[in-house]
Amino acid sequence: MTEITELSDGIRGLLHAVERVDEMEDSIKLEIKNLTKMFNDHEGVHDINLTVHNGELLTLLGPSGCGKTTILRAIGGFNKIQSGEIILDGKDITALPPEKRPTGMVFQSYNLWPHMTIYENMEFGLKLRKTGKAERRSMIESMLKLVRMDGSEKKYPGQLSGGQQQRVAIARALVLKPSLLLLDEPFSALDAKIRAAMRDELKRIQQEAGLTIVFVTHDQEEAMALSDRIAVMSRGIIQQIDTPTELYDHPQKEFVARFIGDMNELEGGTGEKAILVRPEDITLRPDEEKAPGALTYQGRIIDIMMLGHYLKVIISTGKDKEISAFVKREEVGDWTPGETIAYSWRKRVTTIEG
Amino acid sequence: MKRLYYLLGKNKFWEYILFAVFILVFYGPLVNMLTLSFAGKYNYPDVVPKTYGLKWWQFILSNKNLVSSITQSLILAIVVTALSLLICLPAAYAIARFQFKGRTLVRLSFLLTNAFPKMGIYTAMAVVFYKIHLMGTFTGVVLVHIVNTMMFMVWIPSGSFANVHIQQEESARDVGAGPIRTFFHITMPLAWPGIIVASLYTFLGSMEEAQGSLLIGLPNVHTMPSELYGIIMSYADTAGSVFAVILLIPALILLIVFRKYLSGEAMSKGFRM
Numbered sequence: 202m203t204e205i206t207e208l209s210d211g212i213r214g215l216l217h218a219v220e221r222v223d224e225m226e227d228s229i230k231l232e233i234k235n236l237t238k239m240f241n242d243h244e245g246v247h248d249i250n251l252t253v254h255n256g257e258l259l260t261l262l263g264p265s266g267c268g269k270t271t272i273l274r275a276i277g278g279f280n281k282i283q284s285g286e287i288i289l290d291g292k293d294i295t296a297l298p299p300e301k302r303p304t305g306m307v308f309q310s311y312n313l314w315p316h317m318t319i320y321e322n323m324e325f326g327l328k329l330r331k332t333g334k335a336e337r338r339s340m341i342e343s344m345l346k347l348v349r350m351d352g353s354e355k356k357y358p359g360q361l362s363g364g365q366q367q368r369v370a371i372a373r374a375l376v377l378k379p380s381l382l383l384l385d386e387p388f389s390a391l392d393a394k395i396r397a398a399m400r401d402e403l404k405r406i407q408q409e410a411g412l413t414i415v416f417v418t419h420d421q422e423e424a425m426a427l428s429d430r431i432a433v434m435s436r437g438i439i440q441q442i443d444t445p446t447e448l449y450d451h452p453q454k455e456f457v458a459r460f461i462g463d464m465n466e467l468e469g470g471t472g473e474k475a476i477l478v479r480p481e482d483i484t485l486r487p488d489e490e491k492a493p494g495a496l497t498y499q500g501r502i503i504d505i506m507m508l509g510h511y512l513k514v515i516i517s518t519g520k521d522k523e524i525s526a527f528v529k530r531e532e533v534g535d536w537t538p539g540e541t542i543a544y545s546w547r548k549r550v551t552t553i554e555g
Numbered sequence: 556m557k558r559l560y561y562l563l564g565k566n567k568f569w570e571y572i573l574f575a576v577f578i579l580v581f582y583g584p585l586v587n588m589l590t591l592s593f594a595g596k597y598n599y600p601d602v603v604p605k606t607y608g609l610k611w612w613q614f615i616l617s618n619k620n621l622v623s624s625i626t627q628s629l630i631l632a633i634v635v636t637a638l639s640l641l642i643c644l645p646a647a648y649a650i651a652r653f654q655f656k657g658r659t660l661v662r663l664s665f666l667l668t669n670a671f672p673k674m675g676i677y678t679a680m681a682v683v684f685y686k687i688h689l690m691g692t693f694t695g696v697v698l699v700h701i702v703n704t705m706m707f708m709v710w711i712p713s714g715s716f717a718n719v720h721i722q723q724e725e726s727a728r729d730v731g732a733g734p735i736r737t738f739f740h741i742t743m744p745l746a747w748p749g750i751i752v753a754s755l756y757t758f759l760g761s762m763e764e765a766q767g768s769l770l771i772g773l774p775n776v777h778t779m780p781s782e783l784y785g786i787i788m789s790y791a792d793t794a795g796s797v798f799a800v801i802l803l804i805p806a807l808i809l810l811i812v813f814r815k816y817l818s819g820e821a822m823s824k825g826f827r828m
């Protein structure tokens with residue numbers, strides 16, 4: 202009998218331990234409460250609330266000028282905020298200057314100091330922390346290896362490509378073991394191909410080093426590919442914070458619905474708002490057959506693009522209005538641009554408010 | 556000549572001719588001065604001396620007043636440059652970085668120091684200096700020289716500071732450097748070309764400044780250029796040449812040491828505001 206209670210106690214203890222680990226992983230890294238930073242009456246960010254968990258990559262996404270950088274700079278200590286609190290690892294860092302904050306920041310460009318070699322760039326912060334010479338060397342070498350830039354120690358920033366410079370900038374921030382990494386459109390100055398490669402690279406580095414990252418971008422594809430969660434912003438406020446899938450499937454606001462992924466706008470019934478439909482939820486039928494569904498519409502095919510598995514069909518639905526539909530190849534007849542076609546929707550996106 | 560013309564091609568040919576003229580106009584007098592300074596016997600209208608020797612060098616270097624004026628000028632130039640850096644660099648940085656009311660006014664006020672006729676400014680300064688007992692003092696001359704080159708000392712470094720990207724400074728703050736360390740480790744080194752050009756300009760300007768030094772400095776402060784007036788008037792141009800060559804030496808040394816910073820690019824960046 203006692204043996205059994207002992208055993209069950211043991212199991213209970215074990216379960217407790219497991220729960221604690223769960224809690225640890227889910228614990229809060231950064232908390233922003235009611236942050237307001239207005240540059241003037243209408244520019245800035247207003248009443249921002251945001252929580253970032255340990256090991257998470259959270260993206261601030263929104264059109265240019267919506268206030269992403271303002272928030273990121275406030276976290277890094279580069280913006281004096283008017284009100285609100287920033288709590289990192291349970292400590293209030295709101296009043297600290299950048300040099301006292303355990304954050305690491307990488308800007309869009311001009312991160313590196315051109316008068317120092319890559320090694321000296323990396324060493325600068327370590328020296329300030331009084332790290333020993335031998336330790337500095339090994340830390341710098343392993344960090345450059347992590348970003349695949351080993352061997353560039355003696356080069357000057359001017360001798361590296363844009364992508365390489367950004368890798369070094371990330372390495373320079375990481376070598377100081379920041380509690381939180383802040384990236385402000387770090388890849389947007391690079392060309393499309395390198396940008397995609399850098400994305401994968403960042404994801405790998407984040408997982409290898411177990412980093413918590415706040416990432417800023419205006420590119421929704423980049424955000425969808427990288428993020429654990431995305432905070433979609435517009436005009437100085439956060440519209441919705443969710444996982445990429447949730448944002449795509451259940452956008453709460455029309456702005457989010459339109460900003461994330463491709464979106465078509467179909468005419469609603471009389472007195473009704475526009476109907477938002479994803480391209481993959483459009484059904485096409487030859488004109489004579491009429492497409493099944495709640496409402497059927499007519500349009501003229503403008504273009505048919507081959508995207509591998511799918512075809513993207515662009516349809517003109519009136520003057521200056523277009524929709525696009527993703528259709529499986531076997532569903533497409535011998536349609537040609539110029540032809541009239543019937544379409545309807547299978548599934549619409551409904552938002553809570555406009 | 557024709558052969559040369561076709562050998563070099565049309566453009567190159569004229570380039571060379573222009574270069575030759577340039578050399579003659581700019582370096583001709585210098586070479587002439589150098590030869591004259593090593594003259595032994597020399598009569599005025601001749602181009603080259605009849606005999607050579609170190610006679611005039613001995614004459615200058617054995618003259619106590621002249622030698623002390625050389626030291627005086629060197630010390631003066633060093634003090635002026637150092638003080639000018641101390642005063643003007645912060646102003647230059649502020650103009651480059653901070654958006655404040657009256658920024659344009661501040662910038663233009665530095666221009667004004669060079670827009671008025673020099674003699675007018677010196678006279679005005681002299682009036683004030685009389686009252687506060689700075690006439691005939693080293694401090695007085697230092698002040699005159701600083702006013703003289705202030706505009707360049709603010710404008711050129713300011714242009715260089717403006718060319719340092721804010722992200723480069725902010726990155727330094729981010730990795731743990733305070734504002735002062737950031738300025739000396741990141742901003743200053745990146746703005747070196749402008750700072751050095753401006754310092755050279757100030758140093759050499761102070762070395763050769765005569766009007767203000769004469770007006771404010773005499774009778775107690777004797778600088779090289781003010782002594783040079785006396786020499787040219789009372790001795791043959793040979794002694795003057797020696798003195799002029801001596802005046803040139805610091806300029807040459809500085810230009811050689813800092814030549815890599817003296818690109819046209821660095822200069823033009825300084826004036827782009």
Ligand SMILES: Nc1ncnc2c1ncn2[C@@H]1O[C@H](COP(=O)(O)OP(=O)(O)O)[C@@H](O)[C@H]1O
Nearest residue numbers: 240244245263264265266267268269270271272
């Ligand atoms: N230093 C500043 N002074 C005045 N207005 C600013 C300043 N920085 C940003 N703004 C304004 O605040 C808004 C948000 O800017 P920002 O955060 O940089 O946007 P984003 O990074 O999303 O493109 C913009 O309208 C911008 O013009």
Ligand SMILES: [Mg+2]
Nearest residue numbers: 266269270271
């Ligand atoms: Mg931005």
